[in-house]
Amino acid sequence: MSGPFTTTVVGSFSRPRDLIEASKKRAKGEIPQAELDVQLERATEATIRGEEEAGLDVITDGEQRRSSFVSFVGDKIPGFKVMHITELNPDAMEILKRNKVQLTYMRAVVTEELRDAVIAADEFEKARRYSKKPFKVTLPAPYLVMWESWHRTHSEGAYPTPEDFGYAYAKLLRNEVGRLRDAGVSFVQLDEPMLGDLTEAGDKPDRYRNVFRELYGQEYRGFKEELKLAVDMLNEVVKGVSGVKIGVHMDRWPNKDSPYFDQGYERFLPELLEARTSQWILEYTSQGTGDPAKLVKEFPDGVEIGLGVISVQNYEVESPEQVVARAERVIGSIEPERIWLNPDCGFAPGMFRTFPREIAFAKLKSMTEAAGILRKKYA
């Protein structure tokens, strides 16, 4: 799995039109589950086939079976209730607009004590039939899920504080990581966009935490405290786990109005390095994300970067040379064996995000060609 410049994706691909149609019909009870299952199977196969044709080294199932990269856990783990955002706060739409934040409207909120359940191992069992290559499986990380799912009114009875809930979820996640490893998954990626968004926070919270305060009644703990909590929860997941590569993905949405524009995840040093993860999967193609070399040169031995070299925001297919130039930003600061190449983020974190699949696959093809050029040049 690990050559220099190993290529993979962050996780999600947009769903084929037939699958989206079938999901809508199923939600209205117009077709039986078996009919939706056929579309889910087709979408999974087509996505994996596309990844293989693009030449990726490590495969995902494109999260085709998930409604969204985070709220799908609500369908899997008993203890969550899926609620419309206006049930959390009647002014939800106005709050989103005012803060310039987009959230999916159906939210998984914790209302009862969680029980252990399969989260993604079932998806992997179905996906593995379509490729012999190593697989990566993504899971929403606990600090994210704590912010996304603990609501002061609806959750307090089950978990008095968001932290109680976050740690309880982290322990369940550890069980799932074990199940995935035992099933043959090579790489588990914990998705932590809420931590990534903290790059925009300081004494005052960033816009996401503002929104969650208003919608969910949660409180910002301060920059360092939030960072330490996120890292500690990640470590709770991986405590005692071996035999599988664990990576953490963070988003980065640079905001021109923010005082932290042009700074990156290096704001999280040194606390970030306390996380027991072997790879950080990070966004670096947008303006204002900072310099990846500043971060990677501080990585302890053995820790890799999953470098974002493909934009998931625009439909312009990067040339291999462009991708090579993006990768070269970290060359000299970390060995080639510790550089993985991936797009910045998933192409469609939610079911209804449209990103033309053929453009996504063309971008990946460019990325694998770039990996070939880089291997010749640096390996």
Ligand SMILES: [Zn+2]
């Ligand atoms: Zn992302």
